[in-house]
Amino acid sequence: MLEVQNLSMRFGGLLAVDEVSLDVQEHEIVSIIGPNGAGKTTVFNCMSGFYKPTGGKILFEGKEVQGKPDYKISRLGMVRTFQHVRLFSQMTVVENLLVAQHRHLNTNLISGLIKTPSYRTKEQKSLDRAAYWLDRVGLLDLANREAGNLAYGQQRRLEIARCMVTEPKLLMLDEPAAGLNPAETKELNQLIISLKEDYNVSVVLIEHDMSLVMDISDRINVINQGRPLASGTPEEIRQNDDVIKAYLGEA
Amino acid sequence: MAANNFRHALFCAFITLIISYPIIGFNLEAQGINVTLTGADATTIVMVLLAAVIVFLFQMFREQIMGGLKSIPHPLPQSNKEPMAENRRAKIESWVLTGIVVLALFWPFFVSRGSVDLATLVLIYVMLALGLNVVVGLAGLLDLGYVAFYAVGAYTFALLSQYTGISFWLALPIGALLAALFGLVLGFPVLRLRGDYLAIVTLGFGEIIRILLNNWTTLTGGPNGIGGIPDPTLFGMEFGRRVKEEGNTSFHETFGIAYSGEHKVIFLYLIALVLAVFTALVIRRFMRMPVGRAWEALREDEIAARSLGLSRTAVKLSAFTIGAFFAGFAGTVFASKQGFISPESFVFLESAIILAIVVLGGMGSQIGVVLAAIAVTILPELAREFSEYRMLIFGAAMVLMMVWRPQGLMPMRRIHIELKRQE
Ligand SMILES: Nc1ncnc2c1ncn2[C@@H]1O[C@H](COP(=O)(O)OP(=O)(O)O)[C@@H](O)[C@H]1O
Numbered sequence: 001m002l003e004v005q006n007l008s009m010r011f012g013g014l015l016a017v018d019e020v021s022l023d024v025q026e027h028e029i030v031s032i033i034g035p036n037g038a039g040k041t042t043v044f045n046c047m048s049g050f051y052k053p054t055g056g057k058i059l060f061e062g063k064e065v066q067g068k069p070d071y072k073i074s075r076l077g078m079v080r081t082f083q084h085v086r087l088f089s090q091m092t093v094v095e096n097l098l099v100a101q102h103r104h105l106n107t108n109l110i111s112g113l114i115k116t117p118s119y120r121t122k123e124q125k126s127l128d129r130a131a132y133w134l135d136r137v138g139l140l141d142l143a144n145r146e147a148g149n150l151a152y153g154q155q156r157r158l159e160i161a162r163c164m165v166t167e168p169k170l171l172m173l174d175e176p177a178a179g180l181n182p183a184e185t186k187e188l189n190q191l192i193i194s195l196k197e198d199y200n201v202s203v204v205l206i207e208h209d210m211s212l213v214m215d216i217s218d219r220i221n222v223i224n225q226g227r228p229l230a231s232g233t234p235e236e237i238r239q240n241d242d243v244i245k246a247y248l249g250e251a
Numbered sequence: 252m253a254a255n256n257f258r259h260a261l262f263c264a265f266i267t268l269i270i271s272y273p274i275i276g277f278n279l280e281a282q283g284i285n286v287t288l289t290g291a292d293a294t295t296i297v298m299v300l301l302a303a304v305i306v307f308l309f310q311m312f313r314e315q316i317m318g319g320l321k322s323i324p325h326p327l328p329q330s331n332k333e334p335m336a337e338n339r340r341a342k343i344e345s346w347v348l349t350g351i352v353v354l355a356l357f358w359p360f361f362v363s364r365g366s367v368d369l370a371t372l373v374l375i376y377v378m379l380a381l382g383l384n385v386v387v388g389l390a391g392l393l394d395l396g397y398v399a400f401y402a403v404g405a406y407t408f409a410l411l412s413q414y415t416g417i418s419f420w421l422a423l424p425i426g427a428l429l430a431a432l433f434g435l436v437l438g439f440p441v442l443r444l445r446g447d448y449l450a451i452v453t454l455g456f457g458e459i460i461r462i463l464l465n466n467w468t469t470l471t472g473g474p475n476g477i478g479g480i481p482d483p484t485l486f487g488m489e490f491g492r493r494v495k496e497e498g499n500t501s502f503h504e505t506f507g508i509a510y511s512g513e514h515k516v517i518f519l520y521l522i523a524l525v526l527a528v529f530t531a532l533v534i535r536r537f538m539r540m541p542v543g544r545a546w547e548a549l550r551e552d553e554i555a556a557r558s559l560g561l562s563r564t565a566v567k568l569s570a571f572t573i574g575a576f577f578a579g580f581a582g583t584v585f586a587s588k589q590g591f592i593s594p595e596s597f598v599f600l601e602s603a604i605i606l607a608i609v610v611l612g613g614m615g616s617q618i619g620v621v622l623a624a625i626a627v628t629i630l631p632e633l634a635r636e637f638s639e640y641r642m643l644i645f646g647a648a649m650v651l652m653m654v655w656r657p658q659g660l661m662p663m664r665r666i667h668i669e670l671k672r673q674e
């Protein structure tokens with residue numbers, strides 16, 4: 001469903017991403033790994049429309065999306081989280097999820113002002129969807145807390161829930177386990193698998209936690225200094241000499 | 252550290268001296284056809300020196316002073332307490348609000364004409380501040396030229412009444428819609444800018460509109476303004492002593508009561524009250540709708556908002572346009588109340604006052620904004636002997652607010668949403 005072909009991104013003299021290719025099939029978890037500064041986040045930024053890539057193509061469900069504005073890409077069903085959590089921190093937890101559903105509630109101003117029956121139905125639906133996902137990530141009891149007051153692990157889960165209420169087809173997670181304790185990482189592990197199994201989303205995952213990556217990935221892409229180094233199943237990656245030398249070896 | 256402080260304080264004192272001495276000390280005096288420059292007399296020099304010393308001391312001990320200010324007991328101690336149960340609070344709040352509106356409905360019949368007139372002005376500011384609150388408080392767009400939309404509303408009514416004899420009731424929606432249209436058109440190129448840049452450009456827009464009104468004499472009458480703006484009518488009844496418009500009747504004759512100038516003032520007040528309540532209700536509703544949440548989301552984290560499919564331009568424009576709409580509303584009422592308008596009513600100071608109301612009231616909070624509007628409009632009237640120092644007091648109040656309660660008199664409280672557990 002997603003195909004990245006020879007993606008390049010240049011910042012002035014720095015070639016942050018150099019001819020990176022990857023593809024994601026339906027119902028798949030694909031990971032991108034590589035040392036810090038390898039260009040992983042930059043790949044995400046190109047895919048999600050924050051940067052306009054300087055070279056290459058990005059095809060989502062057969063359509064070219066590179067260079068499209070970010071909000072349009074998100075509306076196509078490609079939604080991301082951020083390496084550093086980005087919540088609407090002064091809004092409550094449930095409001096965070098309602099913001100994400102503005103498209104499901106895309107009615108005109110007047111029908112909202114006078115609360116037409118169809119508006120009410122849609123509003124109730126989005127509240128129910130929010131409740132469902134909060135329950136799913138264990139935050140339902142905190143629904144009316146300010147998002148900024150949540151613990152770090154809870155913020156991470158809220159960010160994922162906020163993506164899920166948009167009903168995406170492809171979820172991009174940028175280091176979701178960073179800063180989590182082992183128990184939380186395990187929960188995250190299960191959550192990501194369940195997203196694929198039960199909700200039929202494909203996942204692109206950037207992650208440093210090797211056990212997590214090896215555990216849940218169907219395929220892994222390694223990049224190093226902007227260049228693709230290897231790609232394959234976790235088993236293949238584990239045994240790849242280049243990868244061991246460049247990345248796993250030093251860890 | 253101390254030496255650094257000392258140097259800084261000395262520098263500030265020096266700046267105070269070289270700025271205030273020429274401005275306050277020197278006087279140009281006309282003697283016949285000659286202009287002579289006279290120096291300052293002794294008291295002025297002493298005052299200027301005193302000011303420099305105060306500045307020096309303040310800057311020298313700035314940290315201690317600011318620390319001291321912060322440690323002064325909180326003016327509103329209950330604001331730190333645990334909130335009461337959510338549904339009880341909501342109930343009390345709605346009762347209190349209803350009570351205030353009912354009181355406001357009957358109040359004008361028992362007080363002087365001047366008070367009612369002033370109250371009408373307060374209500375106009377309430378409308379303006381509620382509208383600006385959408386732009387600044389909710390959407391986080393610093394708009395320093397808000398008065399331009401107020402002017403558009405007022406001039407729309409004034410010009411239409413002059414050229415077509417339109418009535419207040421027809422002008423009200425037209426003025427508001429035209430102001431909204433201006434907001435849309437002006438907003439489009441401007442809203443790409445952020446923060447300070449946006450503030451400066453909107454400031455410029457405000458001035459451009461005012462200067463345009465001032466110089467386009469053939470249409471707007473320039474600095475002379477436009478007069479003879481009609482009062483509102485009540486189902487075709489006029490409030491003047493004599494009926495001006497063909498086909499209208501007069502209020503006091505219809506009801507067989509003696510003519511009184513107060514009827515008109517009270518009627519205008521009631522209109523302003525209804526419109527202010529309407530404005531508050533509509534904006535309150537918006538805040539609980541997807542648009543309102545989108546405004547806040549974009550203010551909180553633009554990148555995250557965009558990553559969830561919110562279009563930055565559309566969201567910002569909607570805030571700008573809706574804010575302008577209510578300014579147009581207020582402008583129409585203002586034109587009708589004054590009966591005469593000129594560009595002088597739409598100077599930058601007005602924008603600054605409206606903005607101050609929003610900041611004092613607590614960005615995003617409606618009750619706070621209403622309280623602040625009352626305070627900012629009425630206090631200068633009560634303390635007329637201090638009118639020279641009005642801006643000084645104003646500035647001091649703002650600084651104190653920033654130290655004590657940067658979130659405003661009544662910071663916005665999030666609404667509580669009940670969720671049912673799904674299967
Ligand atoms: N907006 C930008 N401007 C300039 N350089 C950037 C920008 N974004 C990322 N880079 C550079 O690109 C390289 C890759 O960064 P990044 O994609 O964040 O790495 P990773 O996520 O793999 O740790 C880094 O050297 C970084 O400094």
Ligand SMILES: [Mg+2]
Nearest residue numbers: 040041042083
């Ligand atoms: Mg990164």
